[in-house]
Amino acid sequence: MATTSRGFPLLLTFDLDCETMWTARDASYAKRPILMSQGAYGWKVGLQRVLALLERFQARATFFVPGIVAERQPHTVELILKGGHEIAHHSYSHRWIVNLSPEEEHEEFQKGMEVLTRRAGYRPRGWRSPAAEFSEHTLGMIEEYGFDYSSNFFDDDSPYLLTINGRRTRIVELPFRWVLDDAPFFQYSIVLPGRTMQAPSAVLEAWKSEFDVLYAEERMMMVGMHPEIIGQPSRLKVLEGLLLHAQSHPGVWIDRCDRITDDMRILLEAGA
């Protein structure tokens, strides 16, 4: 069954982690300027390159932004909004949830929501966890903060309505998988032992193959990227290649998560 009324949904999402990609692993990394500069590439160069490509393809996307990045680099939010894209919630400091107390986790939701609402001019409607981890309290907080969608779980290739404490909610889950994320292929650093860089052609092959199967099965394709990674010249070619591949197929709907969620929810609730 098709998951939207407007064709096959291709959701391009960008987690603007920047320096928090490193400080979330270890707060002392803040004292390592070269490591931090790998994150700064996201707001200095990568974001602008990604936005220019999206503009060229007239594609609208969703940016999951940690509150602290919006606070320190307000121009990033301005550029994203100017391009017609969506700002969504990606915690405040990107600290890994498994290391937080329930109070600290709550603070991450609250502070992130305050900063992003102020900078974006609206309350973010979607939430993605830092580093793909939940605590036993996270689902409840997604509901408490009134999010319309979540993009976190790895258990499906189609959207579904989240069940929380045994109750089916109206929150649409937009699942993804590591193969649809740029970081496992490309994120390289001397502090990440065992990681090697992949050729962009290999990643494009993986993403085109994913597209072909998901499109044939009338599911959805959720791609998770990071401007500091995919925004590097050779890597941006992968995103360009995916967009060209998608455009060569009829009935592909590339848009922001909020708009696609609104459409999916009608079908999900009707089909229940």
Ligand SMILES: [Zn+2]
């Ligand atoms: Zn992130």
